[in-house]
Amino acid sequence: MSAVSLKLNKMHFPVSTLGPGKRMGVWFNGCSIHCEGCISRDTWEFSESSQIELSAVIEVLEGWLPQADGLTISGGEPFDQAEALGELLAWFERRGGEREVLVYSGYEFPVLRKRHGGVLEKIDALVSGPYEVNSGQSKRWWGSDNQQLHLLSERARILYAGVEEGDEAQRKLDVFEQDGQWWFAGVPRSEDWLRVHGMLEQKGVSAKFSHVE
Ligand code: SF4
Numbered sequence: 324m325s326a327v328s329l330k331l332n333k334m335h336f337p338v339s340t341l342g343p344g345k346r347m348g349v350w351f352n353g354c355s356i357h358c359e360g361c362i363s364r365d366t367w368e369f370s371e372s373s374q375i376e377l378s379a380v381i382e383v384l385e386g387w388l389p390q391a392d393g394l395t396i397s398g399g400e401p402f403d404q405a406e407a408l409g410e411l412l413a414w415f416e417r418r419g420g421e422r423e424v425l426v427y428s429g430y431e432f433p434v435l436r437k438r439h440g441g442v443l444e445k446i447d448a449l450v451s452g453p454y455e456v457n458s459g460q461s462k463r464w465w466g467s468d469n470q471q472l473h474l475l476s477e478r479a480r481i482l483y484a485g486v487e488e489g490d491e492a493q494r495k496l497d498v499f500e501q502d503g504q505w506w507f508a509g510v511p512r513s514e515d516w517l518r519v520h521g522m523l524e525q526k527g528v529s530a531k532f533s534h535v536e
Contacts, residue, residue: 327377329407332366332399333501334380336387340497340509341464342425342448343482344392347384348508349411351398356429360456362466362511366399377407381414388418397427405439412445423447423478427465429454432473447479448472460512462487463494 330352337345353369354361361367384394394415401408408426415424425448428435432451435443443449452470459468464486472487474480496509496519511519 327407327410328374329377329380329404329411330369330371330373330399331375331380332373333506334383335497335499335501335506335508336391338395338497338508340495341395341397341427342393342423345390346393346395346425347387347391348395348397349380349384351396351401351404351408353403354398354400354429355403356400356453358429358454358456360513361454362516363397363399369403377410377414380411384414385418391422393422394419394424395427396424400429401426402428402430402435402439402442405442409439409442409445412442416445421478423476423482425450425464428452432471443475447476448474448483456513460510462510464510466510 332350332352333348334350335348338348339345341348350363350366352366352373354363354367357367396408396411412424412426415422424446426446427450430451431453432449435449435451450465450470450472455467455469458470460466461468462470465472472483474483494510494512494515496507496511496515499506499508507519
């Protein structure tokens with residue numbers, strides 16, 4: 324077993340809003356990019372308390388793998404923990420079969436290619452670039468229209484054909500509970516959050532969103 328560890332924010336299965344099919348989701352903790360308007364501010368801290376052996380993460384993923392269509396890795400900024408990311412992807416390369424992996428990064432593609440070319444070789448689909456709060460928000464699987472989808476394998480080129488077109492009808496959120504907290508997974512527009520916030524308040528539910536001051 325690998326001795327590599329990572330700072331982990333959360334894991335979930337099934338995730339249906341970040342890539343095709345029913346997916347295993349892994350969110351890394353820690354991001355050094357700090358985009359204005361980021362909806363994942365709860366993942367920014369590189370908190371020591373979130374450190375976990377990669378082998379423990381893989382054990383959970385092994386349990387989900389038979390029912391899963393693919394793997395999504397987000398954060399936080401996964402490439403800020405490039406060694407752990409590379410090891411996780413190496414496991415998926417060995418065990419994932421025909422499934423594909425989608426990774427989100429706030430770094431621009433040329434930066435990733437220069438610093439982490441070996442890691443990129445293990446990725447099927449990559450969304451790169453920082454979230455820009457004033458950019459358009461027309462994509463169902465990523466947050467702002469300045470971000471770019473890179474289809475790095477033939478499998479991804481087939482599976483993700485056409486997703487770069489905006490598709491408002493496909494926009495949705497997964498809601499799940501973990502350790503007494505409720506989480507949303509997906510790509511909401513800014514106004515969607517305000518609507519959800521208003522709806523919850525009408526029901527007498529007090530909600531705190533990590534990106535809302
Ligand atoms: S959008 Fe991604 S890269 Fe940007 S601050 Fe949030 S977690 Fe970091």
